């Protein structure tokens with residue numbers, strides 16, 4: 001689908017037509033081939049402009065076609081045909097030119113972009129590289145260092161940056177197509193030498209080998225096992241060292257190794273999952289497209305600890321008026337100072353004025369009287385939160401949405417403290433709240449669809465990836481974390497060290513292993529929760545009995561460390577040792593190793609050799625098992641919700657697609673078999689008991705992950 005019209009007498013205007021983003025589907029590619037051929041053979045046409053309908057140039061290859069039997073004309077010869085054309089071809093870039101879309105534009109002889117357009121080669125984020133000549137043309141056009149940056153990060157750039165780098169020739173704030181047509185008229189009949197990028201030499205940077213070595217090292221470190229960024233560097237190296245034709249062969253060879261890889265499948269799954277979770281539904285049948293959000297102009301945040309500060313700043317940066325309430329004067333002053341710095345830094349990064357005037361600070365909770373929405377972010381203590389919700393219910397105007405930033409307490413119970421439980425939802429932000437992308441939006445049993453719609457819309461406005469989930473202890477993310485961390489503790493008891501467990505998890509792709517993360521966030525955080533749950537005391541007893549609590553295996557290891565004041569980085573000692581309290585670089589701690597040996601001896605435990613495979617299977621498969629329980633319980637509507645929460649909030653490596661997708665890649669039969677194996681060895685660990693949904697899926701032939709949502713829906717409709 002591409003249309004050719006003649007404008008201004010002699011300009012052939014080719015318009016790509018494939019909503020919503022004019023992706024290069026087989027039909028669009030065929031349309032381009034046909035219209036280019038017609039335009040070039042029409043003697044009345046002296047020059048050509050390529051644009052996209054509805055103010056969008058092109059979103060790149062049609063990702064939905066990947067993994068299918070791709071038919072239709074391939075992109076490489078199509079773009080080549082444009083480049084070798086004897087008539088000037090001008091790309092009129094409005095909206096976006098991404099991936100194959102930008103590669104198409106790079107095949108044109110001139111590029112004119114609208115000032116609001118965004119350009120980029122984001123293939124790496126989908127596990128690919130720009131294989132329609134992008135990896136070979138871009139370095140020729142803008143040089144190797146800039147091409148390395150754009151292609152290995154996949155970042156989108158503004159038209160202004162594109163102009164500065166030389167990706168485009170001109171930027172306009174007017175109608176791009178009109179400007180491009182005028183320009184096309186002006187270059188008709190002029191020679192095109194020097195305008196065909198593939199024929200340009202690639203500028204060789206000084207110290208090229210050292211440059212590539214340095215970049216490769218950096219990319220390997222940040223890729224955490226992802227293969228596409230490395231292939232991108234290799235392709236650009238080919239551009240810098242080989243003639244164009246040979247570079248294109250290398251590009252294809254590298255693309256072939258990525259195209260059908262598990263990582264590409266995982267990353268493309270995450271792309272669509274991120275969009276799927278925006279189409280939320282509730283067990284009542286209420287849905288995203290039938291529930292109207294309430295307008296929110298003014299919001300309040302109650303409690304200005306770390307979370308409250310981040311939330312208030314994020315709201316203000318979204319343009320909302322914010323009342324920031326902190327009843328402790330000293331804390332209020334400290335918050336004000338820190339938040340001003342956060343606003344200033346954020347504004348500098350985004351090139352806008354700091355939103356200082358958007359926040360009004362108050363020591364008095366009565367300041368919430370006229371707001372549309374409140375986010376409570378006080379200390380994680382139910383009694384305190386109950387009191388705050390009672391006060392809010394009495395003070396706020398009717399219709400105000402009351403949200404809690406609890407990371408796992410009962411939203412229904414908090415709702416029961418108010419006069420309008422239908423207006424209560426959870427908005428679980430992740431620290432630091434003004435930076436982290438994830439927002440778990442938790443609906444209680446009485447939350448109205450409108451309340452959920454409002455919180456989801458606000459999350460979107462704040463630039464968050466918002467996921468709607470049901471109410472249960474820990475919601476989705478923290479609930480799944482429990483079996484994962486429990487297994488890590490048990491592994492220490494059985495012979496592992498924190499370094500071994502963290503090493504396995506970091507090799508898998510987590511930015512930080514569980515123990516390193518625990519040191520960072522503070523061991524006392526979990527300790528406090530365990531104490532509320534009636535656990536959390538080391539008891540001083542020895543033997544197996546000391547490790548059975550509430551009828552199941554329990555490891556008091558973390559409690560013992562806390563009792564000794566080892567809270568992690570903040571105290572300079574935790575699972576690792578640090579140079580000083582507040583130190584950031586953890587080193588293995590001989591004291592901890594001796595402590596573990598003594599602990600095992602005291603409890604009659606015999607250390608054995610544990611390998612990375614066992615760490616991964618026990619930590620990850622129990623986490624996945626809990627994910628299946630969450631689906632079974634109807635807390636998440638599908639595997640996509642769980643996977644997006646883990647990728648955006650818990651550091652799960654994106655190129656592994658989230659825990660549920662990973663399970664589907666490992667094979668459900670294998671996950672089930674290994675859980676059964678470990679359960680037999682550890683019958684006192686309920687989390688190792690395979691969940692019914694997992695068994696059911698295996699019994700029904702392990703359907704692919706995109707079918708699980710339907711299976712779960714059917715399961716619930718039968719109940």
Ligand SMILES: CCCCCCCC/C=C\C=C\CC(=O)SCCNC(=O)CCNC(=O)[C@H](O)C(C)(C)COP(=O)(O)OP(=O)(O)OC[C@H]1O[C@@H](n2cnc3c(N)ncnc32)[C@H](O)[C@@H]1OP(=O)(O)O
Nearest residue numbers: 023059060061062063064098099100122131132256259275
């Ligand atoms: C042997 C092996 C040889 C293999 C040879 C193969 C040769 C291949 C040659 C070239 C390959 C080129 C690779 C590419 O071009 S990969 C694609 C690169 N493009 C992208 O990554 C862009 C992805 N899209 C986005 O970033 C955004 O969607 C954006 C375009 C910025 C729009 O954002 P927004 O306005 O927020 O809207 P949504 O994200 O919600 O999107 C709206 C709907 O459009 C769908 N969409 C978007 N882009 C694509 C696409 N490229 N293909 C298909 N569909 C796309 C998106 O899914 C939304 O629909 P829905 O809500 O139904 O999911």
